[in-house]
Amino acid sequence: MRLCEHQNCRNPGEFRAPKGRSREGQFWHFCLEHVRDYNKTYNYFAGLPDDAISAYQRDAATGHRPTWTMGVNRPPRARAAAGPDIRDGFGLFEEDLGFGSARAAPEPEKRRLKILERKAMETLDLPETADGTEIKARYKALVKRFHPDANGGDRSSEDKLREIIQAYNTLRSAGLC
Ligand SMILES: [Zn+2]
Known part of the structure; x- marks a missing residue:
């Protein structure tokens, strides 16, 4: 049985998640919790230019695990100091993803009345x-x-x-x- 490919996760990787464009037919294997997280990231890519996505995927292919696992339970400051990884290289994993952190929901936008x-x-x-x-x-x-x-x-x-x-x-x- 495959294990979940989320860093440090030892749950069975029962759920497949597509690795992305130009890697059709390739999948990560995650547990339920992490496939949900991954899907959030995956959707996040939707608004990004193709080269940013393929850069991320290229990097992931060279042995990086999905780096959104990097910040788990670490405060943003510690994450930023954690050294260069592909988050920094491509700016895909800015704070607003918030994976693994117990961040409060973003503040509601101040209502502007007409x-x-x-x-x-x-x-x-x-x-x-x-x-x-x-x-x-x-x-x-x-x-x-x-x-x-x-x-x-x-x-x-x-x-x-x-x-x-x-x-x-x-x-x-x-x-x-
Ligand atoms: Zn997992």
Whole structure:
């Protein structure tokens, strides 16, 4: 029985993973965990120029095991200091792959509201960071407060209510609530 070809892994290599373009028919053998990891790397190649991929594959063919095993359980700093290997040569294995490290998920991209949405948040007296639940709750509260029935038929509250509804609709069609 073949062993998983992931570095230091002693599990049976029950799963095949294609080695890549121009090496059709050739496979790594991995355990389930590492074939999953590999597939992530493999997909990562999809956006890279062909020469970067074949450079990686050439290097892998000369005896390197897939180098994404190199960083397992080592902090990024130690990995960077680990000396030249094909990661450095081709820049394929930058930090953002994160294999083996217990890195936190990347920080969510800061939401940028369009002008209309920002104005709508203002109308509802909410911070730009308010989430769907907060928006709905505020909307409900404001509708109650500015409903003409609650204000003796006051026209100005009717206008305000219209604004609030419009703002809410803007946020809703933007998918924010
Ligand atoms: Zn394995």
